[in-house]
Amino acid sequence: MTRDRAADHGLAVTHDVPVPYMQRTRDYYQALGYGAPYEWAHYAQVPFQPLTKPLAACRIVLITTAAPYQADKGDQGPGAPYNARAKFYTVYSGDAAQDHDLRISHVAIDRKHTTAEDPASYFPLPMLRECVRSGRIAAVAARFHGVPTNRSHRVTLGVDGPEVVTRCVADAADAAILVPNCPVCHQTTSLVARLLEEAGIATVVMGCAKDVVEHVGVPRLIFSDFPLGNAAGRPNDGSSQAFTLELALKVLETAPAPRTTVQSPLLWSASPDWKLDYCNVERLTSEDLGRRRAEFDIAKMQAKQLRRDAGIVASE
Numbered sequence: 001m002t003r004d005r006a007a008d009h010g011l012a013v014t015h016d017v018p019v020p021y022m023q024r025t026r027d028y029y030q031a032l033g034y035g036a037p038y039e040w041a042h043y044a045q046v047p048f049q050p051l052t053k054p055l056a057a058c059r060i061v062l063i064t065t066a067a068p069y070q071a072d073k074g075d076q077g078p079g080a081p082y083n084a085r086a087k088f089y090t091v092y093s094g095d096a097a098q099d100h101d102l103r104i105s106h107v108a109i110d111r112k113h114t115t116a117e118d119p120a121s122y123f124p125l126p127m128l129r130e131c132v133r134s135g136r137i138a139a140v141a142a143r144f145h146g147v148p149t150n151r152s153h154r155v156t157l158g159v160d161g162p163e164v165v166t167r168c169v170a171d172a173a174d175a176a177i178l179v180p181n182c183p184v185c186h187q188t189t190s191l192v193a194r195l196l197e198e199a200g201i202a203t204v205v206m207g208c209a210k211d212v213v214e215h216v217g218v219p220r221l222i223f224s225d226f227p228l229g230n231a232a233g234r235p236n237d238g239s240s241q242a243f244t245l246e247l248a249l250k251v252l253e254t255a256p257a258p259r260t261t262v263q264s265p266l267l268w269s270a271s272p273d274w275k276l277d278y279c280n281v282e283r284l285t286s287e288d289l290g291r292r293r294a295e296f297d298i299a300k301m302q303a304k305q306l307r308r309d310a311g312i313v314a315s316e
Helices: 003-008 021-031 127-134 154-170 183-198 210-216 238-254 285-311
Strands: 059-064 092-097 144-147 176-177 200-208 220-223 260-263
Touching: 003 127, 021 183, 021 210, 059 127, 059 154, 127 238, 144 154, 144 260, 154 183, 176 183, 176 238, 183 200, 200 210, 200 238, 210 260, 220 238, 238 260
Parallel strands: 059 144, 059 176, 176 200, 200 220, 220 260
Antiparallel strands: 092 144
């Protein structure tokens, strides 16, 4: 339906729906000339661990796909292009009592409609500490954990995911909040959430790629219909960030069963037209595709060398 006809009937325009990231990504990489489409992880059964005590008595752990800033690894600032050198390839942990400079320049976020200028929009650790001060939760786990963005299901399920579980158990976490950024990040954190649930730790994913998370199958999802890289709320908008985190906590408390998805009522902007751009081959010329293929090939070579240097041979 056209915009004018939709307005006449009070309806939304056709594209004002969650961005179909799986299909967009599939079409995009085929248009770039890569082979068989990527196979996303998918489960029919989903584990579900209810909270075993009131949230005010729970210790919450935060899990991110953002990377620690590395000054010698090139541009990682707001609006930075994709930077393969800034990636990390093994699970890391940080002191949750301290502030940290984490960036998402290494992932395929939406770089046209957002800039990653506000870390609180993708790393809600300070806001989570506020929840302790208000009594909403008992404690933040001593450490937060970073999980690599990994295209290999095998590595996430067999290496990175179990390592995150081990660290969360060691920190005596009762529940986990997982905040992904790019589409593959959403798959990675969804797989980790499943492993945490199987280990007895309740989870909620705060995400922007609804189709990816629901395709994998997770117990709880807070979906924000925002550009990738803003799963914890709108940038520079503390009210939005506090609302989004509270929504995640409420779903931890009240989700009745696995595959519970709650959509945030917050809007990114008055117009939904931003949803038309991400990896949309219909909006790219042959010159655009050729340039992007060349850039992606360079990034792949850089990432391959970094994995080799780190002694990691698994697929990205």
